[in-house]
Amino acid sequence: MKEPHVLESINFANSFVQHLFFFFLFLILTTADKILLNCGSSGASPFNGVNWVGDIGSSFLPPDYDKSSSTLLVSNTDTIAPKVPFSTARITHSPFTYSFPFSPGLIFIRIYFLSSLYSRMNPSKACFSVKAGNYTLVSNFNPSVSAQDLNLPYFTKDFLITVIQGNLNITITPSPLVSKAFAFVSGIEIFSVPRNIYFRDSNPVPFLGHQDSLFINDEYALEMLYRVSVGEGVTVENAFGTWLDDFKYISSLQYGSVLNINHRPIDLNYTTFTSKDYNYSAPSELYWTARTMGSNGDANMRYNLTWSFPVDSGFKYLVRLHFCEISMEVTLARQRVFKVYINNQTAEEQMDVVALAGAPFTPLYRDYVAMVPMESGRRRKDMWITLHPDLDAKPKYADAILNGIEIIKLSSNNNLSASFQLKKEERRKKLSGVVVVAGTLGAVLGLLIAIFILIRRARKCETTRVLPQVTVTSGHCHRFTLAEIGRATSNFSEALVIGEGGFGKVYKGIMHDGVTPVAIKRSNPKSRQGFKEFQNEINFFSFSHMNLVSLLGYCQEANELVLVYEYMAQGTLCDHLYKKQKQPLPWIQRLKICVGAARGLHYLHTGTRHPVIHRDIKSGNILLDQNLEAKIADFGLSKIVPSVYHTHVSTEVKGTFGYLDPEYYKRRKVSEKSDVYSFGVVLFEVLSGRAAVNAVAVEEESEKVGLAVWAMHCYQCGTIDQLVDPYLELEGKVKSECLMGFVDIGIQCLANRFAERPTVGEVLSNLEKILSLQVSLEEQEINTNQFIPDAETILQ
Numbered sequence: 001m002k003e004p005h006v007l008e009s010i011n012f013a014n015s016f017v018q019h020l021f022f023f024f025l026f027l028i029l030t031t032a033d034k035i036l037l038n039c040g041s042s043g044a045s046p047f048n049g050v051n052w053v054g055d056i057g058s059s060f061l062p063p064d065y066d067k068s069s070s071t072l073l074v075s076n077t078d079t080i081a082p083k084v085p086f087s088t089a090r091i092t093h094s095p096f097t098y099s100f101p102f103s104p105g106l107i108f109i110r111i112y113f114l115s116s117l118y119s120r121m122n123p124s125k126a127c128f129s130v131k132a133g134n135y136t137l138v139s140n141f142n143p144s145v146s147a148q149d150l151n152l153p154y155f156t157k158d159f160l161i162t163v164i165q166g167n168l169n170i171t172i173t174p175s176p177l178v179s180k181a182f183a184f185v186s187g188i189e190i191f192s193v194p195r196n197i198y199f200r201d202s203n204p205v206p207f208l209g210h211q212d213s214l215f216i217n218d219e220y221a222l223e224m225l226y227r228v229s230v231g232e233g234v235t236v237e238n239a240f241g242t243w244l245d246d247f248k249y250i251s252s253l254q255y256g257s258v259l260n261i262n263h264r265p266i267d268l269n270y271t272t273f274t275s276k277d278y279n280y281s282a283p284s285e286l287y288w289t290a291r292t293m294g295s296n297g298d299a300n301m302r303y304n305l306t307w308s309f310p311v312d313s314g315f316k317y318l319v320r321l322h323f324c325e326i327s328m329e330v331t332l333a334r335q336r337v338f339k340v341y342i343n344n345q346t347a348e349e350q351m352d353v354v355a356l357a358g359a360p361f362t363p364l365y366r367d368y369v370a371m372v373p374m375e376s377g378r379r380r381k382d383m384w385i386t387l388h389p390d391l392d393a394k395p396k397y398a399d400a401i402l403n404g405i406e407i408i409k410l411s412s413n414n415n416l417s418a419s420f421q422l423k424k425e426e427r428r429k430k431l432s433g434v435v436v437v438a439g440t441l442g443a444v445l446g447l448l449i450a451i452f453i454l455i456r457r458a459r460k461c462e463t464t465r466v467l468p469q470v471t472v473t474s475g476h477c478h479r480f481t482l483a484e485i486g487r488a489t490s491n492f493s494e495a496l497v498i499g500e501g502g503f504g505k506v507y508k509g510i511m512h513d514g515v516t517p518v519a520i521k522r523s524n525p526k527s528r529q530g531f532k533e534f535q536n537e538i539n540f541f542s543f544s545h546m547n548l549v550s551l552l553g554y555c556q557e558a559n560e561l562v563l564v565y566e567y568m569a570q571g572t573l574c575d576h577l578y579k580k581q582k583q584p585l586p587w588i589q590r591l592k593i594c595v596g597a598a599r600g601l602h603y604l605h606t607g608t609r610h611p612v613i614h615r616d617i618k619s620g621n622i623l624l625d626q627n628l629e630a631k632i633a634d635f636g637l638s639k640i641v642p643s644v645y646h647t648h649v650s651t652e653v654k655g656t657f658g659y660l661d662p663e664y665y666k667r668r669k670v671s672e673k674s675d676v677y678s679f680g681v682v683l684f685e686v687l688s689g690r691a692a693v694n695a696v697a698v699e700e701e702s703e704k705v706g707l708a709v710w711a712m713h714c715y716q717c718g719t720i721d722q723l724v725d726p727y728l729e730l731e732g733k734v735k736s737e738c739l740m741g742f743v744d745i746g747i748q749c750l751a752n753r754f755a756e757r758p759t760v761g762e763v764l765s766n767l768e769k770i771l772s773l774q775v776s777l778e779e780q781e782i783n784t785n786q787f788i789p790d791a792e793t794i795l796q
């Protein structure tokens, strides 16, 4: 490919115009007011009156970068997207950084992406992050997924960030979690903007649904998602481009009615509220048009005028609403008073535009922060903006008015992509990189070390061998003699061992009737920790549910502690999923097991007098009986939630690595929602046939990552099919509706915060729906398949 150096392309001798251009470029490089970078091309590419500069050989990349690096420069002229910058792109499998000279201050960054395929590149492998300075602009980003959301083959992403000092570095990093991941970018536009347009360092913004307000400061990177002109007939433009029409965002059945004064432009009175710099904030054209509810007040009272905007769930948004009273009838306060709701939360009880602005034809805007929670598990959710007349203020008109809407996503500097943020190791010594799942895994490692130290300490205390007597707090728990246990297990014969854990060994025994098999758990007599857990199991013995393993009795004699359980013929769920000695389970069986386990957990959380938190939900603690019915075992760590007024219990962190709820180890608070998190991990084990820990080694040399991180990652990148157990693919029975539903509920369980996770009851009812859908789809299939052979038989 021809890659002329930008300087080589300029012929000083011949062209005065090119001299001028070079001078212009020189100015750009030194003062950097505005840069338009056409990635994957070289030299100047003027287009529609705008001067783009190619990145090949430019000073924004390290010198000789293109000669030494493996980035691919592609051109794609077969696109309906504007020729510049979309007909070329830079594609890379390894991280690279553009460095732009910008003085400190607020910077607008627009990144141009073309989603259509680049030759021979697999679109599902497009997964990357873009960082600007210290801010992650996008992570786990796959442009084709965004393009599908937007239904556009090309699009831009617009950001505002603060450069504190020195250069602005924009780093593009293919995801270290996807093997052969690549990143690509078509263009980058950057310019400085006045700081006061959105940032409010001293004046916090009301945070809907919260007591406090929020300071919008350097901590946040702002992504400008929607700039919408409400009303019609006026084109609104400012330095950030053209504002969209509101029509396609109206989601109420009624569209209200349009007010428009552009045929008699009026000097608006900007005395208050609005920034003087119309070029960057709202231009006056925005206020020349508006939408009201209509002239029929009675009808207005019966409906809500609502707009809805799809946004990513799990983030905070700054919503800026622009108002200006432009109707000739409404000139005084208390004439038009209305309520404003954002996401069904009251943003304004009594909005009176004239009263607030002091006069008609006086623009103002109001800012609100709204959180769009993850709770529904969908990656995209709608942000609602709703108007309704307010009659309490006894206004003259039962009506409402709105002129403009801006929606801006807030990404906090230190918690950027809501939850599972992936970071590269600082040293970045190898190109392939070492995956460090920062923060979360770090905390877990710390925790493991702490546990290790505790165990060491516990070992040191081994000298105390006298165990306290177990107490049976409620009801009657059968007490076996050691002689009975000895007979049942042929004196703890090694041949009968069916499992082993930190507590000791589990034996298969036969009760004195000579036929009933039982599982006998013998405490390692050296472990005091074991005693507590045994005592705990006995405390919970009175639970009785078909999806919980029943405790039949216990034995404490001569330093031996033994628990006797019903025998579960098919062993643990994890044996069936990835220990491979067993025949893999078909999909429908897996769904049934999940439903059963969810029922058991639901009983623990809601079916007993006080909710019980299991604290160690994992596939190793879900056992299967001879009919593959799932039962939850091991209440050694379980805890009662003492009163309904406590939604969580403070506690030391226990549980199993790979299943641990991040909120639990961060805040040392455990709730039923911690079990829900662990259950989410189990759901992904069931789907993927992989273990919760070290599930995926992404590339050679890289560390393995846990299943929860991997699942969230595939979900965000839109590569869910990578999660599915190859056996299930062979089986070919997983219906895509069921898969989507299953992944969805699993992802909801893995939400970072308690509040965003569903209850286990909700998980259960979703799983039941998925199971019955799968059953009915399979039945339909059988019916259609059977029809054909039958017909053939008849013909013969």
Ligand SMILES: *[C@@H]1O[C@H](CO)[C@@H](O)[C@H](O)[C@H]1NC(C)=O
Pocket: 133, 134, 163, 164, 165
């Ligand atoms: C990034 O953050 C570090 C530590 O918070 C700070 O020292 C540094 O100046 C920041 N860099 C930029 C470019 O903002």
Ligand SMILES: *[C@@H]1O[C@H](CO)[C@@H](O)[C@H](O)[C@H]1NC(C)=O
Pocket: 343, 344, 382, 383, 384
């Ligand atoms: C608002 O409430 C309506 C009706 O109750 C509901 O359908 C809608 O999903 C809610 N919207 C949001 C964003 O919560």
Ligand SMILES: *[C@@H]1O[C@H](CO)[C@@H](O)[C@H](O)[C@H]1NC(C)=O
Pocket: 301, 302, 303, 304, 341, 343, 344, 345, 386, 388
């Ligand atoms: C309008 O929306 C609000 C907030 O979502 C809701 O409480 C109210 O019932 C709605 N009114 C009508 C008439 O739909």
Ligand SMILES: *[C@@H]1O[C@H](CO)[C@@H](O)[C@H](O)[C@H]1NC(C)=O
Pocket: 269, 271, 272, 357, 358, 359, 360, 362
């Ligand atoms: C502009 O607004 C101020 C109050 O904010 C008001 O006092 C003044 O009269 C208005 N001017 C015009 C021309 O409407």
